[in-house]
Amino acid sequence: MSLNAKSVQKDFPRAGKNSNVFTAVHPIDFNLQPGKIIEITGRSGSGKSTLLNMLSGILKPTSGQVLLDGTDLYTLDDNELSRLRNKNIGLIPQGHTALLGLSILENVMLPAILYSSSPAPRDRAMELLTQVRLEEMANEKPNELSGGELRRMAVARALLMSSQYILADEPTAGLDEENILSVMNLLRKTADNGSAVLLVTHEQEAARFADEILTMDGGRFI
Amino acid sequence: MLTLKNLPVKNLNSYPGRTIAMLIFAGLMSAAVFGGMLIIRGLRQGLESVQSRLGADILVTPEDADNDFDAQTFLIQAEPGYFYMDASKLDQIRAVEGVETASPQMFLASATSSCCSAKLQIIAFDPDTDFTIQPWIRETFHGAQKLGKMDVIVGANVTVYDDHILRLYNNDCRVIGQFAPTGYSLDNAVYTDFETIKVLITSSFDTKLNKYQPFNTEDVISSVLVRVKNGYDAGDVANKIKNSVSGLNTTATKSMVSKIADSLSSISTSVHVFTIVILFVGALMTILIFLMMINERTREFASLRAMGASRNILSYIVIGEAVFINLLGGLIGIIASAVVIIGFSGVIREKLGIGFTPPSPRHIIIPAFFGIVVALLAAVAACLAAVKRVNRLDVSLVLKEGE
Structure with a gap:
């Protein structure tokens, strides 16, 4: 079980007539290990989120490979890659990611119904909502929740499928101290249960939950 | 879920x-x-x-019926009306070259008074020669309906309230059926045979609600429906009828529906x-x-x-x-x-x-x-x-x- 980045690099075209490209991530090797939380810190624009997105299979690297159990994610077709991500990668993106037409509970259950006609795992979803202290909001619609509550909902949703890999981009952004602790405890517990967790964060408090801390600057680890 | x-x-x-x-x-x-x-x-x-119901090529009416009959509007907004001509015109029409069949009809309008259920157009046909209404009856009732004495069939828009009885000039007429709608004035009429309408006309004289002076109902008809022989033009035959029989108006039914x-x-x-x-x-x-x-x-x-x-x-x-x-x-x-x-x-x-x-x-x-x-x-x-x-x-x- 492994999720590796091999010499992954990401260039973005610059706006403007005489533009070249902007390299967000210079060639990097990276290995996500089961049972561990790896925290990546760094200033805004240092390439943390770009690396996380490449690892999660939603941003194709300009060069290099992302290997999940030996399979290069970006050689798969869209259906194969999507199924693989749904099963193996729990992604907590930045910002609000709720579907407004669904209740909070339904939002959490969503990954489970994409490829399965079995009833959605309601009990598991409620258990996760309880762990992020949202059980009383389960039947509310997203527009009735605060930004912090929606972040916690996204954490619960990423953990629903008990994925091998949890990739979290600023999961504690906008949370108060009490909720930061509950989210970090949950991620720690997930890692202790054998998942590999990548945590991209500015949060100082997160450091004491991480097994390894890496810092990025200018698209490189320093 | x-x-x-x-x-x-x-x-x-x-x-x-x-x-x-x-x-x-x-x-x-x-x-x-x-x-x-x-x-x-x-x-x-x-x-x-309405084309199939008209069934005839030419409609012949008395020349002096202009106030009661307008061929252009008859099918759409006809008010109940009636007019008569001498029954001998029928044989004269039949004698015109190109006429294959000619069948007479008699009209009467009921009144809006206590003697009648409603003001309705009554149209009577001659069962022996009719080729327009009887096919309609056979089609609607699959040949099962026969008109007996004082029997009527009503158009789609005629409402019958009292247990299949329509009161016309103090006569109780038995309603034995109702036609499907055509969307035209034919839906507002009551259909019967000559025997029944003669009784109704006589009754209308008795109630003094007929605009004409009493006459012998055996001697009159209201209109004649004509079917022309194959190879003859309806317009030409209509002109021949008008020219050879005095006191008549002719209308090619094609022109009635062309508008x-x-x-x-x-x-x-x-x-x-x-x-x-x-x-x-x-x-x-x-x-x-x-x-x-x-x-x-x-x-x-x-x-x-x-x-x-x-x-x-x-x-x-x-x-x-x-x-x-x-x-x-x-x-x-x-x-x-x-x-x-x-x-x-x-x-x-x-x-x-x-x-x-x-x-x-x-x-x-x-x-x-x-x-x-x-x-x-x-x-x-x-x-x-x-x-x-x-x-x-x-x-x-x-x-x-x-x-």
Whole structure:
């Protein structure tokens, strides 16, 4: 079980007539290990989120490979890659990611119904909502929740499928101290249960939950 | 329960304003197509029906009946009227070259007084020679209905309140059947044979409600329906009748319906233009509103991708939303349109000025099918643009932009 980045690099075209490209991530090797939380810190624009997105299979690297159990994610077709991500990668993106037409509970259950006609795992979803202290909001619609509550909902949703890999981009952004602790405890517990967790964060408090801390600057680890 | 199948409907619930707007436009499109087809079909059916009911090539009336009979408006807005001519004219007409069959009719109008159930046009035919009303009777009642003494058959618009009895000049006439609607003035008449109408005419003299002085009912007829021989032109034969028998007016029945056919043609053109405009505006609005709705939800679609939804799943959701909303809107449009057209067929007939018969349920299926197809085509058009937009999403960029 492994999720590796091999010499992954990401260039973005610059706006403007005489533009070249902007390299967000210079060639990097990276290995996500089961049972561990790896925290990546760094200033805004240092390439943390770009690396996380490449690892999660939603941003194709300009060069290099992302290997999940030996399979290069970006050689798969869209259906194969999507199924693989749904099963193996729990992604907590930045910002609000709720579907407004669904209740909070339904939002959490969503990954489970994409490829399965079995009833959605309601009990598991409620258990996760309880762990992020949202059980009383389960039947509310997203527009009735605060930004912090929606972040916690996204954490619960990423953990629903008990994925091998949890990739979290600023999961504690906008949370108060009490909720930061509950989210970090949950991620720690997930890692202790054998998942590999990548945590991209500015949060100082997160450091004491991480097994390894890496810092990025200018698209490189320093 | 949350499933991928009901996800499109749940998504639509979160945008009620736009969902309702799309429902309205889908409903308008299907209503325009369905309603337009229904109206044109109803008008054609009315015209075909009246053509077959007239059955004759020439209608001969007395020259002095001009105040009571206008061939151009007779089928559409005839007031009950009656007039008579000498019965001997019948043999003279039969003798004219080109006449194959000639059958007399007698008319009477009932009165709006206590002697009569209502003011109605009464038309009597001669069972021995009639070739217009008896085929209609055979067709409607499958040959089973025979008119006995004081029996009548009523048109579709004649209401009979008292246990199949129609009171005409203090005579209780037994109503033995009712014709299907034609959409024309034929629906307002009461049909009987010569024996019965002679009794009614005599009674009308007794009640002093007949505009004429008493006469011998054996000596008069009101009109003669003529069928011409093969190879003869109805107009030519009509002229020959007029020239060889004095005191008559002749009308080629073709000319009676040609004005109606012209009106139908111009109404059809208007309905087609109206339908095309509605379709164009409706389809455009459906596409625009749907694209706006999809654009507003790019972050939702990016989130679905982030949790592992493939492009196919995203397409399924988008298509599901468009098809569901257009199908529902289409059905609503068809039902509303059917209710209005069938429920207000009398008003439509009055406003259009020509006969209209609401098509039977059997004939509603094809227009309903086309109404739904049009709504679904609009859904497909909306989907094509929306699916393209959703499948081109740069997921990482959208999730970052929304922050």
